Amino acid sequence: MAVTAQTTKLDARKLRADFPIFEQTFHGKPLAFLDSAASSQKPRQMLDAMREFYETSYANVHRGVYQLAERATAALEGSREKVRELLNAPAAREVIFLRNATEGLNLVAYAWGLNNLGPGDIVLVTELEHHSNWVPWQYMAKKTGAEFRMLPLDEHGELDLGALDEAADGGNVKVVATGLVSNSLGTINPVEKLVAWAHERGAIFVCDAAQAAPHMTVDVQALGCDFLAISGHKMCGPSGIGAVWGRAELLERMEPFLLGGHMIRSVRFEGTTWGELPHKFEAGTAPMAEAVGFAAAIDYLHGIGFDAISAHEHELVSYALDRLAEVPGLTTYGPPADRRAGIVSFNFDDIHPHDVAQILDLEGVAIRAGHHCCQPLMQKLGVAATNRASFYLYTLPEEIDQLVDGLHKVKKVFA
Amino acid sequence: MSDGLDSLYREIILDHYKNPRGHGVIESADAEAEGQNPLCGDEVSIYVAFGEDGETIDEVKFSGRGCAISQAATSMLTEMVQGRTATEVATLDKDELLEEIGIPLTPVRLKCAMLGLTTLKVALHKAKGTPLPEGIAGFDELDLK
Numbered sequence: 001m002a003v004t005a006q007t008t009k010l011d012a013r014k015l016r017a018d019f020p021i022f023e024q025t026f027h028g029k030p031l032a033f034l035d036s037a038a039s040s041q042k043p044r045q046m047l048d049a050m051r052e053f054y055e056t057s058y059a060n061v062h063r064g065v066y067q068l069a070e071r072a073t074a075a076l077e078g079s080r081e082k083v084r085e086l087l088n089a090p091a092a093r094e095v096i097f098l099r100n101a102t103e104g105l106n107l108v109a110y111a112w113g114l115n116n117l118g119p120g121d122i123v124l125v126t127e128l129e130h131h132s133n134w135v136p137w138q139y140m141a142k143k144t145g146a147e148f149r150m151l152p153l154d155e156h157g158e159l160d161l162g163a164l165d166e167a168a169d170g171g172n173v174k175v176v177a178t179g180l181v182s183n184s185l186g187t188i189n190p191v192e193k194l195v196a197w198a199h200e201r202g203a204i205f206v207c208d209a210a211q212a213a214p215h216m217t218v219d220v221q222a223l224g225c226d227f228l229a230i231s232g233h234k235m236c237g238p239s240g241i242g243a244v245w246g247r248a249e250l251l252e253r254m255e256p257f258l259l260g261g262h263m264i265r266s267v268r269f270e271g272t273t274w275g276e277l278p279h280k281f282e283a284g285t286a287p288m289a290e291a292v293g294f295a296a297a298i299d300y301l302h303g304i305g306f307d308a309i310s311a312h313e314h315e316l317v318s319y320a321l322d323r324l325a326e327v328p329g330l331t332t333y334g335p336p337a338d339r340r341a342g343i344v345s346f347n348f349d350d351i352h353p354h355d356v357a358q359i360l361d362l363e364g365v366a367i368r369a370g371h372h373c374c375q376p377l378m379q380k381l382g383v384a385a386t387n388r389a390s391f392y393l394y395t396l397p398e399e400i401d402q403l404v405d406g407l408h409k410v411k412k413v414f415a
Numbered sequence: 416m417s418d419g420l421d422s423l424y425r426e427i428i429l430d431h432y433k434n435p436r437g438h439g440v441i442e443s444a445d446a447e448a449e450g451q452n453p454l455c456g457d458e459v460s461i462y463v464a465f466g467e468d469g470e471t472i473d474e475v476k477f478s479g480r481g482c483a484i485s486q487a488a489t490s491m492l493t494e495m496v497q498g499r500t501a502t503e504v505a506t507l508d509k510d511e512l513l514e515e516i517g518i519p520l521t522p523v524r525l526k527c528a529m530l531g532l533t534t535l536k537v538a539l540h541k542a543k544g545t546p547l548p549e550g551i552a553g554f555d556e557l558d559l560k
Contacts, residue, residue, distance in 0.1 A: 352482035371456040384456040384480055413424050
């Protein structure tokens with residue numbers, strides 16, 4: 001592979017002008033939006049692409065024989081090709097559009113899990129998982145009689161790979177489900193190692209890349225995983241569109257997840273046969289405009305470069321960890337800056353995160369307060385909730401300053 | 416301090432938060448329940464002791480963890496329901512508590528403020544069969560299917 005070209009630094013101040021949301025003030029103050037890990041803001045380029053599709057190319061896709069329907073179909077399938085390219089997937093037919101990563105992970109849990117799990121099998125998740133890659137597996141294990149197990153974290157908030165063999169003890173590991181980047185701590189997980197371990201045992205590896213895909217190059221072939229799910233809304237795309245990629249040989253052997261229109265080959269009273277990939281898994285009218293928006297978002301991100309985005313976030317995280325260390329009584333969670341994406345979770349004295357976030361809001365600072373859909377992790381940390389500040393390509397260092405200034409105000413109220 | 420802050424975290428809220436009334440546990444309580452706020456994972460347990468008539472609330476205590484709004488609201492609630500009957504409290508209008516709290520609450524924070532009252536109503540339901548409150552998500556111990 002070529003590479004080693006100097007990463008061009010991104011200009012967040014310039015990019016910010018692409019995002020109409022920043023044109024307003026909140027409580028009379030400029031918005032310091034530090035909640036991109038929950039969902040990113042939207043660039044005008046993406047919004048324009050969706051509008052243009054509705055205005056010039058909209059009709060229901062596939063079966064229509066008129067020109068407009070063909071144009072819409074080409075747009076949808078072009079978007080699928082964009083996602084394939086983003087993930088370096090071998091084939092576009094392995095890319096299935098759904099509402100979001102959660103729906104993609106449910107597809108795998110149901111359509112693969114229901115027919116492949118049973119008593120004596122082990123489903124292994126981690127203590128770091130988002131509920132989206134945890135709850136479906138817990139449920140499916142219960143439904144099939146398989147055993148549900150959890151790989152613990154070490155004291156640095158990183159997966160304890162030393163505990164892997166113990167986690168496999170006395171059973172047949174069939175699924176390992178792990179996120180590439182933790183939405184809560186920002187930890188970048190050593191997925192390649194976990195994939196190798198899973199495959200040694202004949203297990204499949206299901207990767208939740210919802211939090212990774214906005215920030216770094218995600219290559220399903222390099223990772224070696226079997227399924228991988230992403231959400232458009234976290235990466236400058238619209239809400240309501242995500243994708244799951246799966247190996248064709250697995251997808252072909254699976255039964256459908258949702259049933260109805262479009263996903264069939266033939267429907268008879270005696271029985272129904274399924275369509276080809278990816279259609280077998282795409283019942284009903286597709287989220288066409290959302291797919292077009294998703295593709296435009298991917299173009300936008302490629303225009304900036306994932307290396308530049310990663311580098312920018314890395315700088316912001318280092319800066320944030322330094323600035324937050326200046327605040328007395330503040331505890332941050334998670335690994336050092338070089339092993340995490342643009343996310344910092346913290347607690348502030350014994351002040352409840354809801355109260356911290358509420359006071360910060362009045363200072364124009366938007367952070368998330370809660371369990372971040374990671375209750376098993378919160379239990380491990382011994383807290384009910386944390387504050388989470390997260391960064392993206394449009395985040396400026398002064399927004400982190402605004403956060404730190406706001407925290408001093410919080411301290412005053414609760415002194 | 417800005418106006419927004421002043422009205423949200425007014426003195427009485429911070430006072431109840433820092434010095435909660437009725438904080439603690441009643442051993443062998445006549446009624447008790449545990450509630451969770453699914454938005455933030457907060458938990459509160461409520462304990463009730465009835466008077467000799469078995470109807471009038473003699474003492475209410477609460478434990479658990481939560482934000483200033485949920486803790487202050489629950490603290491105020493313990494003072495508010497003292498001396499009322501289970502039936503009265505089961506139908507206590509949430510606006511009565513909101514008036515006492517006296518601050519503007521967004522829908523998310525409303526859930527924080529209502530956690531104690533909802534949990535108390537569940538405790539009374541379990542002990543006395545009084546009507547359940549609206550919005551009982553999070554009360555796993557109840558078989559509500």
